[in-house]
Amino acid sequence: xxxxxxxxxxxxxxxxxxxxxxxxxxxxxxxxxxxxxxxxxxxxxxxxxxxxxxxxxxxxxxxxxxxxxxxxxxxxxxxxxxxxxxxxxxxxxxxxxxxxxxxxxxxxxxxxxx
Amino acid sequence: xxxxxxxxxxxxxxxxxxxxxxxxxxxxxxxxxxxxxxxxxxxxxxxxxxxxxxxxxxxxxxxxxxxxxxxxxxxxxxxxxxxxxxxxxxxxxxxxxxxxxxxxxxxxxxxxxxxx
Numbered sequence: 741x742x743x744x745x746x747x748x749x750x751x752x753x754x755x756x757x758x759x760x761x762x763x764x765x766x767x768x769x770x771x772x773x774x775x776x777x778x779x780x781x782x783x784x785x786x787x788x789x790x791x792x793x794x795x796x797x798x799x800x801x802x803x804x805x806x807x808x809x810x811x812x813x814x815x816x817x818x819x820x821x822x823x824x825x826x827x828x829x830x831x832x833x834x835x836x837x838x839x840x841x842x843x844x845x846x847x848x849x850x851x852x853x854x
Numbered sequence: 855x856x857x858x859x860x861x862x863x864x865x866x867x868x869x870x871x872x873x874x875x876x877x878x879x880x881x882x883x884x885x886x887x888x889x890x891x892x893x894x895x896x897x898x899x900x901x902x903x904x905x906x907x908x909x910x911x912x913x914x915x916x917x918x919x920x921x922x923x924x925x926x927x928x929x930x931x932x933x934x935x936x937x938x939x940x941x942x943x944x945x946x947x948x949x950x951x952x953x954x955x956x957x958x959x960x961x962x963x964x965x966x967x968x969x970x
Binding site: 744773775777783784785787790792831833840841842843844845846847 | 885887889894895896897898899902904912913942944946948956957958959960961963964
């Protein structure tokens with residue numbers, strides 16, 4: 741069965757430093773997609789970044805980058821130069837099968853300290 | 855530019871009452887989804903509709919029904935609410951039809967539902 745694991749329930753980082761949020765996945769599919777979403781305390785889900793299983797380059801979107809290690813089945817999110825506004829829950833998700841369904845990890849709560 | 859709109863935002867029900875959560879999207883997406891979010895468990899898929907006229911069960915469908923009214927609207931119904939259905943419910947939509955797709959799901963702001 742397909743599964744997403746986020747092993748860090750909570751993380752702290754100093755403002756302006758970089759932080760890595762871990763995500764490992766399990767799938768037998770050759771073709772899949774990995775997504776990261778941010779959920780601030782206000783509750784909305786904000787799409788951050790996407791990595792396809794066939795993408796040869798690691799995805800980047802501004803201060804967000806994805807460290808994709810296919811052999812290890814990991815898709816870690818790297819946030820560079822953390823800001824106070826980055827404090828939020830972060831969810832890793834994998835697109836599963838037909839219909840575009842997502843399965844989510846349990847999330848990591850990131851707190852950025854001034 | 856509304857995106858995905860969910861109504862209501864908050865609701866309190868008594869055990870056994872019924873309710874329909876409404877969701878509408880204005881992005882002309884084919885696929886729509888309903889998730890629930892419980893503390894410490896991330897989001898879990900209840901039902902989804904890959905295209906207008908089709909619906910399928912997700913991971914946790916028991917106690918729920920859905921209707922894909924048209925391409926824009928996808929409703930979730932609790933026929934007889936139970937305290938275990940207290941949760942935050944999210945509707946989402948995407949353009950994904952065939953895999954693989956890099957199209958993200960766009961989420962509504964959620965409905966906080968409490969069942970006493």
